Amino acid sequence: MLNIDVLTLFPEAFPGFLEHSIIGRAMAQGIVKIRLHNIRSFTHDKHHTVDDYPYGGGAGMVMKPEPIFEAVESIRAENAAAAFRLILLTPQGELLTQELAGKLAGNNNIILICGHYEGIDERVAEQLACDEISVGDYLLSGGESAAMVIIDCLVRLLPGAIGSDTSLAEESHVGNLLEYPQYTRPPEYRGSNVPDVLLSGDHKAVADWRRQQSILRTATRRPDLLRKAALTDAEKKLLKSQDLNNN
Ligand SMILES: C[S@@+](CC[C@H](N)C(=O)[O-])C[C@H]1O[C@@H](n2cnc3c(N)ncnc32)[C@H](O)[C@@H]1O
Known part of the structure; x- marks a missing residue:
């Protein structure tokens, strides 16, 4: 305690x-x-x-x-x-x-x-x-x-304070990344749709999309953090291929 x-x-x-x-x-x-x-x-x-x-x-x-x-x-x-x-x-x-x-x-x-x-x-x-x-x-x-x-x-x-340890591992500032965008129901609201991949039921595709969004979002909003994050070569390549205006 x-x-x-x-x-x-x-x-x-x-x-x-x-x-x-x-x-x-x-x-x-x-x-x-x-x-x-x-x-x-x-x-x-x-x-x-x-x-x-x-x-x-x-x-x-x-x-x-x-x-x-x-x-x-x-x-x-x-x-x-x-x-x-x-x-x-x-x-x-x-x-x-x-x-x-x-x-x-x-x-x-x-x-x-x-x-x-x-x-x-x-x-x-x-x-x-x-x-x-x-x-x-x-x-x-x-x-x-x-x-x-x-x-x-x-x-x-603290162990046990939050229901799921997975949610802790993926949250903003863990591993120097910001969290990916989150959505809940309804799937369409005022002309804006939840990305198809999140409705696909394909867990691997969802995980890949989230990781990618997390990296891109951090690059745009907090490039200072991203410099300290551990990225794979493929992820670094992905970043280079994006026009983020601040890299
Ligand atoms: C008005 S502040 C005093 C500031 C001090 N005169 C100075 O210029 O460094 C009063 C108290 O608020 C707290 N405080 C103010 N800003 C803080 C911050 N960014 N982080 C942590 N504590 C803060 C501190 O405990 C501080 O003693």
């Missing part, structure tokens, strides 16, 4: 997200255990102060180190023998990719630290041996939505 402890100033942002669909089921089945910890509960002053002005001046407030250190220490103390992977959510961190998610999902205990305001006192990253992870090259107001992205991405990878 994967244990995820989330340190946040806004635990109330999570419940709806955690209760439903794949994550809700994975929690109910004991595949993942997710606990929310309010950083404010680890303060000792009357006003439960979690932030302060930045040294050197400037706009905004910085999250204080003490309650975060204490929160991490209290989680570690509950299970002193366990190894914890600490992740600080920050726009300055390593970009989350499917490959990185795969590595993270191999841990048993993860602590996610959500920042807010101008961010977190640098000593948290320095001294708590954190991985620093960004969910994209854009700025969010808080680490809560970033933590939800990581949780969603990791839980999908």
